[in-house]
Amino acid sequence: MKTDHFLAPDYYLLDELLSEEHRLVRDSVRAWVKKEVSPVIEDACQKAVFPKQLLKGLAQVGAFGPYIPAEYGGGGLDQIAYGLIMQELERGDSGIRSTASVQSSLVMYPIYTFGSGEQKKKYLPALASGEMMGCFGLTEPDFGSNPAGMVTNIKDKGDHFLLNGAKMWISNAPFADIAVVWAKDEQGDIRGLVAERGMKGFTTPETHNKWSLRASATGELVFDNVKIPKANVFPGVKGLKGPLSCLNSARYGIAWGAIGAAMDCYDSALRYSKQRVQFGKPIAAFQLTQKKLAEMLTEITKAQLLAWRLGVMKNENKATPAQISMAKRNNVNMALQIARDARQIHGAMGITGEYPIMRHMMNLESVITYEGTHDIHLLITGMDVTGENAFM
Numbered sequence: 001m002k003t004d005h006f007l008a009p010d011y012y013l014l015d016e017l018l019s020e021e022h023r024l025v026r027d028s029v030r031a032w033v034k035k036e037v038s039p040v041i042e043d044a045c046q047k048a049v050f051p052k053q054l055l056k057g058l059a060q061v062g063a064f065g066p067y068i069p070a071e072y073g074g075g076g077l078d079q080i081a082y083g084l085i086m087q088e089l090e091r092g093d094s095g096i097r098s099t100a101s102v103q104s105s106l107v108m109y110p111i112y113t114f115g116s117g118e119q120k121k122k123y124l125p126a127l128a129s130g131e132m133m134g135c136f137g138l139t140e141p142d143f144g145s146n147p148a149g150m151v152t153n154i155k156d157k158g159d160h161f162l163l164n165g166a167k168m169w170i171s172n173a174p175f176a177d178i179a180v181v182w183a184k185d186e187q188g189d190i191r192g193l194v195a196e197r198g199m200k201g202f203t204t205p206e207t208h209n210k211w212s213l214r215a216s217a218t219g220e221l222v223f224d225n226v227k228i229p230k231a232n233v234f235p236g237v238k239g240l241k242g243p244l245s246c247l248n249s250a251r252y253g254i255a256w257g258a259i260g261a262a263m264d265c266y267d268s269a270l271r272y273s274k275q276r277v278q279f280g281k282p283i284a285a286f287q288l289t290q291k292k293l294a295e296m297l298t299e300i301t302k303a304q305l306l307a308w309r310l311g312v313m314k315n316e317n318k319a320t321p322a323q324i325s326m327a328k329r330n331n332v333n334m335a336l337q338i339a340r341d342a343r344q345i346h347g348a349m350g351i352t353g354e355y356p357i358m359r360h361m362m363n364l365e366s367v368i369t370y371e372g373t374h375d376i377h378l379l380i381t382g383m384d385v386t387g388e389n390a391f392m
């Protein structure tokens, strides 16, 4: 079994900006990832299976609902602690972070924010403990970047709604116990509801043949006249702002998570460059290798500062969706570029599962697309600074 030698880069002493609680949370997740994720993740990825045995541990390290209040089973932590947890999980694998992001920001967050008292009591403690797993259905076969066009719909039948339609590319769908689903009502308003596995007409076929996020289970949500009790519909929200506010929270976590993947690639490349000898010298002694490593560390440091400042603003409730878009876009792209440079430093070895590089690189190709594509986040920033909508 391979040993995980990861050492986190902290060039600008960012630890000094963190509280003792932040460091404790970060270190405990880091230690858990080394012990439980690193030894199994490469194999899970090669076999394209989600390592379900990690769910219990994820719940125990507080990865499910870190910022949900303790009275509902959450961690009661702040946004920086949430970000640090996402960073450490993605250092292990983007798929593991995706599972925790979905559970926390796309399932627990909407139930906590828009749900009834009954819904919160019924679902949140079970989701926090990992006893129940959730998924989030927004994307449809014909509506990805433009979710407002969705065709999944609910019709009022008196004591229940009838749900019809299909969602695609849904993380955790194949094993989730519940799905937070966004659908249009007869007035054309987007509504959120909870569909439960076992409801007649609700199926979750798995999506196969992915080259990316192979250790994460992805699937469809198919609804064929599914009876949804009225008590399962969120009373607190109507319109696109419901799903978009969930995405804000998840995108914020991704801005931190991508730093984890980048740190792992940089750390591996630095170690390899000191060990690998060519032309009688370690390749770390060549200027071109140093250029790559120096630029990687510069970009990681900038991304760390961006995420930290965004976290402070999020704690103060003043981070705007456009500011979150900028961080998600910058940090994921930064991680992908670093993965590519790290792959070059590893030479041929970089394409093997001996090193985490290709796994991170392939994973990041999904991360740069989901939760708003790289270009869509650029258009959000563009609209924010010019006041002009270039989406349509």
Ligand SMILES: Cc1cc2nc3c(=O)[nH]c(=O)nc-3n(C[C@H](O)[C@H](O)[C@H](O)COP(=O)(O)OP(=O)(O)OC[C@H]3O[C@@H](n4cnc5c(N)ncnc54)[C@H](O)[C@@H]3O)c2cc1C
Binding pocket: 102, 135, 136, 137, 138, 139, 143, 144, 145, 146, 168, 169, 170, 171, 172, 212, 213, 218, 366, 369, 370, 371, 372, 373, 374, 375, 376, 379, 390, 391, 392
């Ligand atoms: C592994 C994985 C897991 C996922 N998990 C989930 C999940 O759990 N729940 C969920 O709901 N969804 C999930 N998604 C879906 C994801 O959010 C969508 O793939 C994403 O929003 C993009 O939609 P699309 O793939 O339909 O691309 P499209 O919207 O068809 O975009 C295709 C291309 O066109 C560009 N484009 C689109 N509109 C414009 C425009 N106006 N101007 C310029 N360029 C434009 C895009 O930037 C992109 O490059 C997941 C996706 C993946 C790959």
